Amino acid sequence: MKKVFKTLSAFVFATILSTSFEAKAQNIAFNSNELYPEGVAYSPKQDMFFVTSLRYGKIGKLDRKGTYTEFINDDELVSAIGTHADQKRNLLYVCVSDPGVSVKTNAATQGKLGKVIAYDLTTGKRKFSTDLGALNPTGGNFANDVAFDTEGNLYVTNSFSPMIFKVTPEGKGSIFATSDLFKAEGFSLNGIVFHKNGYLIVAQSGTGNIYKVSLKNPKEITKINAEPIVGADGLVLKGKNQLVIISNEKKEIYQFVSKDDFASATLKSKVSSVMTFPTTGVFAKGKLYVLNAKLGELFNPNAAKTSNFLLQEVVFEKKKKK
Numbered sequence: 001m002k003k004v005f006k007t008l009s010a011f012v013f014a015t016i017l018s019t020s021f022e023a024k025a026q027n028i029a030f031n032s033n034e035l036y037p038e039g040v041a042y043s044p045k046q047d048m049f050f051v052t053s054l055r056y057g058k059i060g061k062l063d064r065k066g067t068y069t070e071f072i073n074d075d076e077l078v079s080a081i082g083t084h085a086d087q088k089r090n091l092l093y094v095c096v097s098d099p100g101v102s103v104k105t106n107a108a109t110q111g112k113l114g115k116v117i118a119y120d121l122t123t124g125k126r127k128f129s130t131d132l133g134a135l136n137p138t139g140g141n142f143a144n145d146v147a148f149d150t151e152g153n154l155y156v157t158n159s160f161s162p163m164i165f166k167v168t169p170e171g172k173g174s175i176f177a178t179s180d181l182f183k184a185e186g187f188s189l190n191g192i193v194f195h196k197n198g199y200l201i202v203a204q205s206g207t208g209n210i211y212k213v214s215l216k217n218p219k220e221i222t223k224i225n226a227e228p229i230v231g232a233d234g235l236v237l238k239g240k241n242q243l244v245i246i247s248n249e250k251k252e253i254y255q256f257v258s259k260d261d262f263a264s265a266t267l268k269s270k271v272s273s274v275m276t277f278p279t280t281g282v283f284a285k286g287k288l289y290v291l292n293a294k295l296g297e298l299f300n301p302n303a304a305k306t307s308n309f310l311l312q313e314v315v316f317e318k319k320k321k322k
Helices: 002-019 295-299
Strands: 028-031 040-043 048-051 059-062 068-072 079-086 091-097 114-120 126-131 143-148 154-158 163-167 173-178 189-195 199-204 210-214 221-223 232-238 242-247 252-257 266-272 278-284 287-292 308-314
Touching: 040 079, 040 278, 040 287, 048 079, 079 143, 091 143, 114 143, 114 154, 114 163, 154 189, 163 189, 189 242, 199 232, 232 287, 242 278, 252 278
Parallel strands: 143 189, 189 232, 232 278
Antiparallel strands: 028 308, 040 048, 048 059, 059 068, 079 091, 091 114, 114 126, 143 154, 154 163, 163 173, 189 199, 199 210, 210 221, 232 242, 242 252, 252 266, 278 287, 287 308
């Protein structure tokens, strides 16, 4: 009887976790031993999510049933951070850094390592590895998030120095943009997205500001007139005028809308994360999923470590017409 009760209780808890926080949402709960994921990507062809790991550096696959399987375990992956799937080129881009919480952490790489690695999206075979830290040898490096343009060029934020890196489709790296606007106490640049109108949008965690960076002229950097979201982490762009900002500090997901090509943006709605420390998100079949990563546990040496995480489907409330 006790066994039946425990089984029933586990089922009820999982059901509550997946459905109660938002009646319309279909959350994806998953388990992997102290994985502490940071980035998430999605492949429409495979209908599969890809999640990174700060703790182990490995890349895993996650299906809609919550089944997690290891996909890539590469020695170069110290802490795997942001990731993005390029379906056209069948590549998975992964940012690699060493914030000091990986089982592979060492003095030579901590706070200095910054790489972006491209893997075959189907086989997991490494295509190229670009050392971004070598472009900034005297500064701190934390390759955080990655976006790519229509030509296949990559753009990577550096959270420890005020710069954005660029990597060509062949894997050649350079410093694309640097500015005093990007300077901040502690963590600086974080999430990044490419806009088809010819610019990048980047988030600065410390201040909560978001910026436009022209692709034709990377010195053309303007602050978007919008409410600052302190702790801004991942960015997700929908269409041409909707921007989702995820705050790990506030544990909320914000929906902004722009009517002037992101000279400004207006907050329309927000949703709280189910678990702590939401990092970034991705659209999958028209639905927004945000990774609840619980990274506070990993960075706190005294905190109990856990192994359950969540891809939260976020449904923003629509304002009723009067």
